[in-house]
Amino acid sequence: MARGLNEFKYMTFDVVGTLIDFEGGITACLAEIAAEAGVSIDGEEALALYRQARYMPDANLFPDDLARVYMVIAPRLGLPAEEKYGARLRDSASGWQGFSDSRAALADLAKSHKLIAMTNARRWALDHFERQLGSPFFVTFTADDTGTEKPDPAFFHKVFDFVASRGDSKGDILHVAQSQYHDIGISRALGMTNCWIERRHAQKGYGGTIKPKHFTVPDYHFTSMADFAAAVRESLKERT
Incomplete structure (x- = not known):
């Protein structure tokens, strides 16, 4: 059974496709x-x-x-x-624009969690995306920083090392993303708890994202960032 949404210190986010359209x-x-x-x-x-x-x-x-x-x-x-x-x-x-619910949802989530960007985009592009999103991130990791791209486990291990430097572990992280190929499958393989934001729920196929060899059932599943943020708020109320 998935852990409660109120049990995580960090939320790691795919950016392109999850937050940016x-x-x-x-x-x-x-x-x-x-x-x-x-x-x-x-x-x-x-x-x-x-x-x-x-x-x-x-x-x-x-x-x-x-x-x-x-x-x-x-x-x-x-x-x-x-x-x-x-x-x-x-x-x-x-x-490129953020999805209509991205900025508000991130601002809400940043009140209770440390948000970490994990993007295959280069730093110059993330600089633009961050402004679109209201600069909500505690720290950011790009392909320029990691020297690789998701789904390479090495990208994730860079983030694990950062969290470990703060005395925490990957168990303190909820990974949030729309890409089954780049994020959901590999985060499961690495033992993370994950949340799938199914942006294309009303459309057929995988659009601009590569189709995974195997579909991974996520720990959490929402079709929008707004619904995800609302669920986190409810979970936090239950804790208090």
Whole structure:
């Protein structure tokens, strides 16, 4: 049985996809380029092509890799295969929006827990995302800091080492994320308690996120950050 939501000191968060709407950001930018070129695109098709290109062996760190990804998917979408548009897709990350419930939920959760960001995005992108989210994090870890990307266990062990330096352990952490592939499966394998925020609950498929080989049943499951934060509030009331 999962532990109570009031029993954790820390909450670690995936950022891109859980808190920041990267799918909306990518498809919006591609739609703008398409409109300028006089064509139209299907958003879900674009995300499927993005997903395939993103996980090629020659992929770079995110979101820098979007410049390369664009050149791969543009011909398939009927878009102009020009590097300036790849750079535009990459740079669009600085304007991606948080989900409508992210900022308020994080502000609420930060009152009772230490929030830790764990993102495969590079530091320059997280700087923009943090401003979008109201700078709620106690500490942040990016691919630049860890030298690797989730689901590599080494990323998680960097966070475990930080928590240990404060006299705590991974048992004091609740890991919160939307990606089964990058977060939920590996957090379970590492013995963490996890919470799945199923952002695509009303949509079919995995969108821009790679499909996991095996689905992992999470310890907690919500379809929004608002519902998750509300459950945490109720749990804290029960403790008092």
